[in-house]
Every structure is written in structure tokens, then in C-alpha cells.
Amino acid sequence: MKTTTIKIAGIDLEVFEAGEGPPLLWLHGGQGFNPKEEFVPPLAARRRLIVPSHPGFGRSGLPEWLDSVDDIAHIYLELMDRLELDAADFVGCSIGGWIAAEMAAKSPERIRRLVMVGPVGVKVGSADKLDIPDIFAMPQDDASKLLYHDPAKMKVDLAKLTDDELSTMFRNRETLALLVWEPWMHNPKLKRRLHRAAMPALFVRGESDGLVSADYLAAYAKLLPNSRTLTITAAGHVLHLEQPQALANAVLEFLEKAP
Numbered sequence: 001m002k003t004t005t006i007k008i009a010g011i012d013l014e015v016f017e018a019g020e021g022p023p024l025l026w027l028h029g030g031q032g033f034n035p036k037e038e039f040v041p042p043l044a045a046r047r048r049l050i051v052p053s054h055p056g057f058g059r060s061g062l063p064e065w066l067d068s069v070d071d072i073a074h075i076y077l078e079l080m081d082r083l084e085l086d087a088a089d090f091v092g093c094s095i096g097g098w099i100a101a102e103m104a105a106k107s108p109e110r111i112r113r114l115v116m117v118g119p120v121g122v123k124v125g126s127a128d129k130l131d132i133p134d135i136f137a138m139p140q141d142d143a144s145k146l147l148y149h150d151p152a153k154m155k156v157d158l159a160k161l162t163d164d165e166l167s168t169m170f171r172n173r174e175t176l177a178l179l180v181w182e183p184w185m186h187n188p189k190l191k192r193r194l195h196r197a198a199m200p201a202l203f204v205r206g207e208s209d210g211l212v213s214a215d216y217l218a219a220y221a222k223l224l225p226n227s228r229t230l231t232i233t234a235a236g237h238v239l240h241l242e243q244p245q246a247l248a249n250a251v252l253e254f255l256e257k258a259p
Contacts, residue, residue, distance in 0.1 A: 015052045039247055047089075056178065068195075080110060092115070108196050113202075120186065201224045232247065
């Protein structure tokens, strides 16, 4: 996997790339992206896998003017121009799914097929209740129970991380809070625009996901005219870490399905 830096709108954007074949843009979730993650090899074996680090995540810059997911959607449409991609397949995880949804509503012709993995970004429930639990308002152990099927197995030993890894982890968390804080985890206007996203879409959820409920995923999927849902067992919100092979298989099967 090679790493390059591409300047978009004055932002130094870190972009990972591996493999050959039809382009697949992977938009990571709030924990950022690690090129050593296990889902990478099976996807890169069949696809040109392109993974940008969102502004403020990894080594990508974060200018003062950028404060919304909508800003990132515009940046990634320009990134596609720079990479000379008229269209590509997309996988969006959690907040990456929100970014992908914004892009699909703006320029649906740029997305051939769309996979949404535990996505956030819309408000489907009552106004007096959060659709997505506030992970910043609870102890980390409680948040981990919502994120993972097996929290003990996924627990990170902070003492074993390097200073750079710790810095990246906390920078990712700080940027996530900036982007999703107000209104919490959604763009009020997005659900009014998603009818334009008529590409084939697959919404995927881990059976033990405590953030994105089955009802939320189903309601989100109904906002797109050509979508279906899939549940993967023995996984929580962070599917690509707990069930990387199952997720990669589901993604490839959907993307390579005959029209």
C-alpha cells in the first residue's frame, strides 16, 4: 500500500492506495484508518482500493474553516476529479457512511454502487430522543459495549502504543466530536435529498451494534430508492475490525453482482 499527499482546497490530504482493478473508495469511520487492517488484502486483491484520511484524521490537515461533514463531501468530489475518477464504487463506515450519503445526494452519477456500514447522518426518530447514543457522555468501557460484540477482545492497551499512535487516536476523537456534535450525528436536510441517490445500495449492520439500531438502519435504507439491508453476526459497530473477512466478502459480492 502506498501513501501520498494530495492538496485539495488548501488541505494536505493523506491518501492510501493499494491493488488494481475497478476503483473502490473506502471512507473510514471515527477511529480512522490503519493500512494493516485485515479487510485491506481481500479488497485490494480485486480492486483499486483508495482510502483518504478525512481532514483532521490520520495525517490529513484540518483548516479552521472546515467544521462539517458536508465540507468533506465537497473535498472528496474534488479528490475524485484529481484522481480522474468519473465514477467509483463506495464503502462508507459510520461517519464515512454519512460522507458517502452527502456525496450520493449531491452527485449520484459519481457513485456506481454504494455500501453503507453502520452509517450515521440522518434523523429518523422523534425529536426528543437521540437516534445515536452520545458516546462522549459515557465512560469508555460503556462506549466499548456499544461499539463491539466482544469488548474485552477489542480492548486497546494504551501503554503499548507509540506516541504517534496515541496522538493520532486522540486527534481522531477530537475531530469526530467537532464534526458530529451539533446537531448530533446528522444533517437535518440530508434525508430530504437522498431520493436522488438511486444507485444500488447495501446497508450493513453488525448484529450487536449498540450505536446503529436495526430500526435506524432500516429507516435510513428506505430513504434511498434502490437499497437493501444485511446483518453480520458476531460483530458490533466496528465491523471491519471484528469481522473483516465477512465484511469484505459481503462488499465484493454486492459490488460484483450483475446489473
